[in-house]
Amino acid sequence: MASVFEYAPAPESRSVVDIAPSYGLFIDGEFTDAADGKVFKTVSPSSEEVLAEVAQAGAADVDRAVKAARRAFEKWSALPGSERAKYLFRIARIIQERSRELAVLETLDNGKPIRETRDADLPLVAAHFFYYAGWADKLGHAGYGADPRPLGVAGQVIPWNFPLLMLAWKIAPALAAGNTVVLKPAETTPLSALFFADICRQAGLPKGVVNIIPGYGDAGAELVAHPDVNKVAFTGSTAVGKAIARQIAGTDKKVTLELGGKGANIVFDDAPIDQAVEGIVNGIFFNQGQVCCAGSRLLVQESIHDELLDSLKRRLSTLRLGDPLDKNTDIGAINSADQLARITALAETGEAEGAERWSPACELPSSGYWFAPTLFTNVTQAHTVARDEIFGPVLSVLTFRTPDEAVAKANNSQYGLSAGIWTEKGSRILAVANQLRAGVVWANTFNKFDPTSPFGGYKESGFGREGGRHGLEGYLDV
Amino acid sequence: MSESSATRLNVFKTYKLYVGGKFPRSESGRVYEVSDSKGKWLANAPLSSRKDARDAVVAARKAFGGWSGATAYNRGQILYRIAEMLEGRREQFVREVGEAEGLSKSKAGAVVDAAIDRWVWYAGWTDKIGQIVGGANPVAGPFFNLSTPEPTGVVTVIAPQDSSFLGLVSVIAPVIATGNTVVVIASEKSPLPALSLGEVLATSDLPGGVVNILSGKAGEMGPHLASHQDVNAIDLAGADPVLAKELEIAAADNLKRVLRPQPVDDWSADPGMSRMTAFLETKTVWHPTGSLGAGGSSY
Numbered sequence: 001m002a003s004v005f006e007y008a009p010a011p012e013s014r015s016v017v018d019i020a021p022s023y024g025l026f027i028d029g030e031f032t033d034a035a036d037g038k039v040f041k042t043v044s045p046s047s048e049e050v051l052a053e054v055a056q057a058g059a060a061d062v063d064r065a066v067k068a069a070r071r072a073f074e075k076w077s078a079l080p081g082s083e084r085a086k087y088l089f090r091i092a093r094i095i096q097e098r099s100r101e102l103a104v105l106e107t108l109d110n111g112k113p114i115r116e117t118r119d120a121d122l123p124l125v126a127a128h129f130f131y132y133a134g135w136a137d138k139l140g141h142a143g144y145g146a147d148p149r150p151l152g153v154a155g156q157v158i159p160w161n162f163p164l165l166m167l168a169w170k171i172a173p174a175l176a177a178g179n180t181v182v183l184k185p186a187e188t189t190p191l192s193a194l195f196f197a198d199i200c201r202q203a204g205l206p207k208g209v210v211n212i213i214p215g216y217g218d219a220g221a222e223l224v225a226h227p228d229v230n231k232v233a234f235t236g237s238t239a240v241g242k243a244i245a246r247q248i249a250g251t252d253k254k255v256t257l258e259l260g261g262k263g264a265n266i267v268f269d270d271a272p273i274d275q276a277v278e279g280i281v282n283g284i285f286f287n288q289g290q291v292c293c294a295g296s297r298l299l300v301q302e303s304i305h306d307e308l309l310d311s312l313k314r315r316l317s318t319l320r321l322g323d324p325l326d327k328n329t330d331i332g333a334i335n336s337a338d339q340l341a342r343i344t345a346l347a348e349t350g351e352a353e354g355a356e357r358w359s360p361a362c363e364l365p366s367s368g369y370w371f372a373p374t375l376f377t378n379v380t381q382a383h384t385v386a387r388d389e390i391f392g393p394v395l396s397v398l399t400f401r402t403p404d405e406a407v408a409k410a411n412n413s414q415y416g417l418s419a420g421i422w423t424e425k426g427s428r429i430l431a432v433a434n435q436l437r438a439g440v441v442w443a444n445t446f447n448k449f450d451p452t453s454p455f456g457g458y459k460e461s462g463f464g465r466e467g468g469r470h471g472l473e474g475y476l477d478v
Numbered sequence: 479m480s481e482s483s484a485t486r487l488n489v490f491k492t493y494k495l496y497v498g499g500k501f502p503r504s505e506s507g508r509v510y511e512v513s514d515s516k517g518k519w520l521a522n523a524p525l526s527s528r529k530d531a532r533d534a535v536v537a538a539r540k541a542f543g544g545w546s547g548a549t550a551y552n553r554g555q556i557l558y559r560i561a562e563m564l565e566g567r568r569e570q571f572v573r574e575v576g577e578a579e580g581l582s583k584s585k586a587g588a589v590v591d592a593a594i595d596r597w598v599w600y601a602g603w604t605d606k607i608g609q610i611v612g613g614a615n616p617v618a619g620p621f622f623n624l625s626t627p628e629p630t631g632v633v634t635v636i637a638p639q640d641s642s643f644l645g646l647v648s649v650i651a652p653v654i655a656t657g658n659t660v661v662v663i664a665s666e667k668s669p670l671p672a673l674s675l676g677e678v679l680a681t682s683d684l685p686g687g688v689v690n691i692l693s694g695k696a697g698e699m700g701p702h703l704a705s706h707q708d709v710n711a712i713d714l715a716g717a718d719p720v721l722a723k724e725l726e727i728a729a730a731d732n733l734k735r736v737l738r739p740q741p742v743d744d745w746s747a748d749p750g751m752s753r754m755t756a757f758l759e760t761k762t763v764w765h766p767t768g769s770l771g772a773g774g775s776s777y
Contacts, residue, residue: 130551141610432770435770
């Protein structure tokens with residue numbers, strides 16, 4: 001379909017962010033080289049341009065960082081909660097001040113549209129620090145006893161899909177509760193975490209309370225295995241989550257895992273179609289579908305299947321894919337060549353297994369990693385694209401006839417992170433929500449996040465909750 | 479230097495009320511003399527009238543919809559902004575509190591610091607109180623049942639008489655943190671720090687009318703506010719036992735929520751939650767969950 005509207009380019013300026021040619025590990029309040037001198041390059045996925053060279057943490061660096069965090073723990077945990085709160089409020093305020101810079105940086109390093117980093121990631125990051133800042137001197141009111149104690153050193157490993165937001169989800173509650181942290185950002189998106197290290201310095205945070213060690217999976221595994229780590233927090237794939245669960249078996253380490261998902265987005269026949277279409281699009285194409293709670297399985301009541309699919313295809317034809325820094329861009333780049341290869345392979349499997357593939361006419365840029373928004377129809381529950389997490393802009397469409405069938409199909413998954421329900425009937429929303437085995441259920445909306453609201457999965461989507469009052473539990477000795 | 483400071487005459491501040499985001503004089507045209515702890519004249523303060531009190535209630539009511547409707551996050555941001563603004567004017571308040579309460583500079587400094595930190599404490603409560611005092615109720619039936627706290631409305635506060643600043647902050651911050659709006663009668667003897675606080679609030683993104691500060695006699699304005707039909711609650715913190723009883727009786731006319739005066743030895747102690755919960759209503763919403771069946775739910 002021809003584009004109805006022509007847009008002039010509206011690029012956000014890169015000049016607001018100053019990326020240094022190289023970055024060190026942030027350990028004990030200082031930027032430092034890796035012990036073995038290793039470095040890796042981080043590229044902009046939309047152009048494959050090298051953004052910076054970053055020190056790559058190895059086992060010796062992990063040990064150094066954990067020791068720094070351990071040294072800092074005694075004083076940090078002994079501070080009155082009201083003083084820890086004020087550090088976190090400072091961090092929140094500096095993030096607000098620097099949010100445009102961080103939004104542009106995140107878009108460059110991750111490939112997601114500036115519209116998302118500016119309007120979703122960064123406001124949520126600041127809000128998360130604000131929220132947990134307020135908890136630091138109120139832990140006795142949180143329902144975990146009069147004076148709950150922190151655990152110690154938290155080892156945190158985060159993914160590349162929301163680099164700074166996942167950092168906030170990990171660091172804010174950890175520090176509020178009185179822990180110190182060693183955080184390993186993903187190898188494809190280390191920059192915003194390193195800028196955060198600078199924010200810690202601006203805020204005057206005591207040395208060693210936050211340590212940032214960019215690196216690969218081996219560094220993450222070292223961190224998880226380190227004997228002086230008291231708490232492991234991981235967000236990422238279910239396969240790695242299971243490996244971590246095995247690795248920490250027999251230790252005293254507390255663990256929270258936020259893993260994969262295959263969220264069902266259930267649309268009943270009385271749903272307002274246009275609103276549902278917007279929700280479906282947001283559910284699977286937000287952040288190019290690289291979202292663990294994405295609504296990647298669309299379950300449509302059979303009677304409205306054709307009407308809904310017509311509307312959805314029309315809407316997909318208007319999505320704008322391209323330069324993530326352009327303010328009109330809806331779909332940015334896939335984060336890495338590896339991820340693009342995974343998405344491509346799974347989509348090919350979908351076709352090979354007989355599902356019907358459709359994408360709108362969509363020109364892909366010549367450099368960078370791109371994948372057009374894609375629908376699969378005639379999908380059955382046995383199809384790979386209905387079972388495996390694709391972590392890309394690929395939606396599988398299934399149908400149902402009765403609410404019972406919708407619930408059965410929605411729950412027919414190893415995962416249980418998120419689900420969506422679209423209907424005008426309140427009692428149906430609540431009845432269906434009661435039956436769903438998923439940690440977050442959105443009704444007549446999708447992909448809503450708030451620091452006050454707990455997030456996390458059932459089944460193989462992991463355990464523990466992040467956000468809200470519940471999010472404190474994972475960082476307290478309770 | 480010393481010569482010029484010796485010859486330069488300083489400019490006195492005219493202390494005014496803070497009502498509806500503006501700084502009016504008392505409509506009555508009256509003032510009264512305010513002295514420091516040694517009896518030295520400090521300033522004239524407005525001696526507010528019944529009409530000033532009624533105007534303040536109108537302003538507070540007008541502000542209630544917007545303030546109670548703001549997100550808890552937004553209210554928290556604004557309360558934190560008050561702390562930021564106060565920190566920047568710390569020296570002014572150290573001087574005013576020192577004069578008002580006869581405290582040394584270091585003791586007055588500790589009082590002002592505690593007042594700043596108190597705003598931070600309540601800034602953190604705005605988006606948490608609902609998670610502590612509200613929640614889902616497991617009723618024995620197919621119903622979603624959720625209780626949430628809501629602000630009670632316009633709250634009148636008789637501020638503590640002795641702790642003219644930390645006491646004042648400690649009684650108004652919990653009232654507005656949850657979305658109420660407030661009309662406060664400052665310490666009669668030492669109203670100046672309270673009146674200066676209005677200048678901080680006016681520059682902190684706090685909507686006009688959320689906090690209204692009157693100076694004068696609690697015994698004169700109190701009865702009118704306690705019997706005012708558009709006031710929802712009254713905090714008697716600074717009322718003496720005789721006045722407190724009189725106001726509690728008057729407040730019964732429209733069943734205002736009443737917080738009786740409680741002995742406070744140390745306003746810098748952990749304030750807990752009771753000053754917030756005193757001015758909250760609980761709203762419980764029921765909704766059928768129905769049951770799944772071929773035709774959907776039974777409702």
